[in-house]
Amino acid sequence: MARAVTPRRKLITTLAAWTVALIIFFPVLWMILTSFKTEASAVANPPEFFSADWTLANYAEVWARSDYPRFFWNSVVISVGSTLLGLLVAVPSAWAMAFVPGRKTKDLLMWMLSTKMMPAVAVMIPLYLLFQRLGLIDTKFGLVIALMLMNLPIIIWMLYTYFKEIPGEILEASRMDGASLWGEIVHVLTPMALPGIASTMLLNIILAWNEAFWTIVLTTTKAAPLSAFIASFSAPQGLFYAKLSAASAMAIMPILILGWFSQKQLVRGLTFGAVK
Amino acid sequence: MSTQSSRFAARMMVAPSVALLLIWMIVPLAMTLYYSFRLYRLLSPDRTGWVGFTNYRWFLNSPDFWLAMFNTLALVGGVLIITVVLGMLIALLIDQPVKGQGLLRILVIAPFFVMPPVAASIWENLFMHPQNGLFAAVSRSFGAQPILFLENYPMLSVIGIVSWEWLPFATLILLTALQSLSSEQLEAAEMDGASAFSRFRYIILPHATRAITVVILIQTIFLLGIFGEIFTTTQGGPGSASTTLPYMIFKQAIAAKDIGRAAAGGIIAVILANIVAYFLMRGIGRHLDA
Numbered sequence: 426m427a428r429a430v431t432p433r434r435k436l437i438t439t440l441a442a443w444t445v446a447l448i449i450f451f452p453v454l455w456m457i458l459t460s461f462k463t464e465a466s467a468v469a470n471p472p473e474f475f476s477a478d479w480t481l482a483n484y485a486e487v488w489a490r491s492d493y494p495r496f497f498w499n500s501v502v503i504s505v506g507s508t509l510l511g512l513l514v515a516v517p518s519a520w521a522m523a524f525v526p527g528r529k530t531k532d533l534l535m536w537m538l539s540t541k542m543m544p545a546v547a548v549m550i551p552l553y554l555l556f557q558r559l560g561l562i563d564t565k566f567g568l569v570i571a572l573m574l575m576n577l578p579i580i581i582w583m584l585y586t587y588f589k590e591i592p593g594e595i596l597e598a599s600r601m602d603g604a605s606l607w608g609e610i611v612h613v614l615t616p617m618a619l620p621g622i623a624s625t626m627l628l629n630i631i632l633a634w635n636e637a638f639w640t641i642v643l644t645t646t647k648a649a650p651l652s653a654f655i656a657s658f659s660a661p662q663g664l665f666y667a668k669l670s671a672a673s674a675m676a677i678m679p680i681l682i683l684g685w686f687s688q689k690q691l692v693r694g695l696t697f698g699a700v701k
Numbered sequence: 702m703s704t705q706s707s708r709f710a711a712r713m714m715v716a717p718s719v720a721l722l723l724i725w726m727i728v729p730l731a732m733t734l735y736y737s738f739r740l741y742r743l744l745s746p747d748r749t750g751w752v753g754f755t756n757y758r759w760f761l762n763s764p765d766f767w768l769a770m771f772n773t774l775a776l777v778g779g780v781l782i783i784t785v786v787l788g789m790l791i792a793l794l795i796d797q798p799v800k801g802q803g804l805l806r807i808l809v810i811a812p813f814f815v816m817p818p819v820a821a822s823i824w825e826n827l828f829m830h831p832q833n834g835l836f837a838a839v840s841r842s843f844g845a846q847p848i849l850f851l852e853n854y855p856m857l858s859v860i861g862i863v864s865w866e867w868l869p870f871a872t873l874i875l876l877t878a879l880q881s882l883s884s885e886q887l888e889a890a891e892m893d894g895a896s897a898f899s900r901f902r903y904i905i906l907p908h909a910t911r912a913i914t915v916v917i918l919i920q921t922i923f924l925l926g927i928f929g930e931i932f933t934t935t936q937g938g939p940g941s942a943s944t945t946l947p948y949m950i951f952k953q954a955i956a957a958k959d960i961g962r963a964a965a966g967g968i969i970a971v972i973l974a975n976i977v978a979y980f981l982m983r984g985i986g987r988h989l990d991a
Contacts, residue, residue: 438797442805445791449868450808453815455835456823468833471842514721517714525711533719535982538918540726542974544926546947547967550960551732574725581718606710635816637929656818656933666826666833673819684814685807692810692873695919 453681460484460670467666483671491654493675500650500679502565503640504633507572508626511580514573516622519584520610524596534585537578545575545638556643565648568640572633580629583694587621624690627683631691634680651676730971736964743958756965765941769949772856773973776945777924779860780867781917787864788871788916789909793901795872796879806873813869821933824862825851829934855935855943862930867923871916878912879905918981925974946970 447454458474459467466477487493522530552571553562561567599613615622637652644653655676684691740752760766795805812820828834829850837847850858882905890900928947931937937944937952944952950970954963 435798435800438794439799439801442794442797442799443801445794446805446808449791449865450811452820452823452828452865453811455827456819459827470833470838472835472838514718518718521711521714525707527708527711533715537718537722538922539975539978539982540722541922542925542978543726543730544947544950544967544970544974546926546928546950546954547970548729548733549951550736550954550963550967551729554732555728574721577718577722577725606707606714631814635814637817638926641929652816652818655816655822656929669822669826673822677815677819680816681811681814684810688806688810688873692877695870695874695915 453677456670457674459666460674462667464665464667467670483667484675487668487672487675491672493654496649496651496654497675497679499565499648500634500652503568503572503648503650504630506565506569507576507633508580508629510569511573511577511629512584512622512626515577515580515584517610519581519588522581523585523588523591524593534582537581541575541578549642553642562643563645563648568643568648568650571639571643572636575636575639576629576632579632580625583625583628584618584621587625587694588618590621591617620690621694624687624694627687628691628694631680631684733964733967733971736960737968739961739964741960741964743960752961756961757969759962760965760969763949765944765949768941769944769946770973772943773925773945773947775856776860776863776927777921777977780864780924781920783860783864784867784871784920785875785913785916788868788875789913791868791872792875792879793905795876806876809872810869812866815866817866817929818933820866821862821930824858824865825934829858851935852939855939859927859931859934859943862934863924863927866930867920870920874912874916875909878909882908914984921977921981925977946973 458477460483461479461481462473462477463480463482466473469477522534556562556567556571559567561570595613595617596609599609604612634650635652637656640650640653641656644650649657655673737756738751738753740748740750740755742748791809795802795809799805815823826834828836831837831847831849831852834847836850840847848854886904887900890904895903926947927945928951931943931945931948932951935943937948941949946966947970950963950966953959953966957963
């Protein structure tokens with residue numbers, strides 16, 4: 426809203442907005458600061474803000490002791506893999522629902538979203554047994570499948586709302602030219618839909634990266650991603666705050682940076698087309 | 702203008718995702734339903750058989766059950782109220798002409814990217830810990846006893862942590878809605894002498910209805926299954942003070958190793974989720990153009 430405001434009012438609102446933003450961000454900032462302190466400095470009383478003994482030793486130690494690269498790689502494979510596989514299934518579906526809608530399309534979309542309301546814990550045991558039977562426990566492939574299915578409704582919804590905004594006339598024109606449905610998708614729709622597909626992909630990578638239930642239930646060591654790695658960092662009871670903070674920072678940093686770069690697209694996609 | 706053949710092709714394109722979601726939903730659900738009527742304890746694997754509604758009776762008669770129901774609804778409701786109200790206030794604030802709005806948004810959205818175990822452990826250790834937490838240090842600097850957050854106020858603490866995680870989502874969606882509001886309308890209202898409150902009540906709030914609906918729908922989906930934050934911080938305790946329905950099921954399955962009872966709890970949770978989903982979808986249908 427571009428309204429004329431007095432400089433004084435602008436100063437006050439700026440100060441207030443920054444105060445609120447810093448309060449919300451502070452826990453993350455405090456964790457990052459703690460990760461660069463020595464253990465003694467991390468639990469110092471009163472807390473040390475700027476006078477701490479700064480060190481990189483925590484990162485070095487977490488790196489040396491925990492096989493971080495493997496957890497990181499598992500996270501990358503699982504989040505990117507489940508997202509790509511999800512897109513493969515979801516793009517045609519969302520496409521068809523957006524451009525060849527039937528009477529039941531709306532109900533179908535609502536049903537898909539409602540499958541996400543089933544609490545994961547409720548079906549934990551059967552799924553565990555099923556995965557065990559299929560030999561999928563502690564495999565990256567198993568997690569890719571599980572997370573793909575878990576996020577599929579969200580992927581379809583997001584794509585659907587993006588596809589809905591592509592003007593139908595363009596499709597009519599290509600149909601007049603005799604393009605098949607498949608040809609339509611490859612040559613007309615995909616180029617126009619690419620921004621929507623990209624932000625759907627980003628959001629789902631983030632959701633999959635941060636997923637911390639199935640990753641813990643369905644893995645032990647080999648396929649465990651960063652979310653399971655952090656959860657296994659047992660309650661430190663005040664002993665290893667700095668190292669815990671370093672490990673936490675290492676777990677969230679890749680996705681925090683990715684998210685910051687793409688926040689505009691993410692927010693737009695998350696509104697499910699209901700907010701322009 | 703869709704032909705017969707394109708309709709058929711469209712069905713074929715929708716079929717895989719419908720089939721996958723059906724399998725993903727029905728197979729585990731059917732298995733859970735089966736186990737819920739069976740005696741199935743991992744500690745005594747040779748004693749099995751049909752037990753009728755015994756598992757359900759145990760679950761519904763357990764003193765923890767109504768507490769868990771209450772906690773589940775308190776968690777969902779509490780987080781929804783906090784995030785929508787605070788999110789609206791913060792969105793209204795950021796929507797003003799302020800310096801550095803881009804950077805502000807980056808700071809505000811950060812908690813959304815923090816995975817639940819990390820969020821929970823930051824709050825548990827760095828803030829709420831009675832000896833080394835920052836809150837304890839603040840209390841001491843005022844000469845007061847540190848507050849035992851997770852011991853004395855476990856459910857409120859969990860609601861606080863989860864609210865922090867979801868506040869960015871609510872704020873940014875509501876902010877997006879506010880930014881699409883035409884300023885002429887507000888200015889006209891202001892000239893006509895409408896107070897700040899009535900401008901909010903009669904112009905801003907109706908405009909943001911759809912955004913609020915989206916926030917409530919999406920958050921409820923994720924909040925009904927909240928598990929990691931409780932697992933990391935209170936483990937459902939002290940006693941059962943912060944046990945939610947998902948956590949109660951988890952305790953039956955993992956700690957008590959009683960799969961039958963856990964399955965009965967699972968079915969109850971699914972029924973609860975369906976009731977919530979039904980009301981939500983009915984309310985949502987009007988606001989989302991699907």
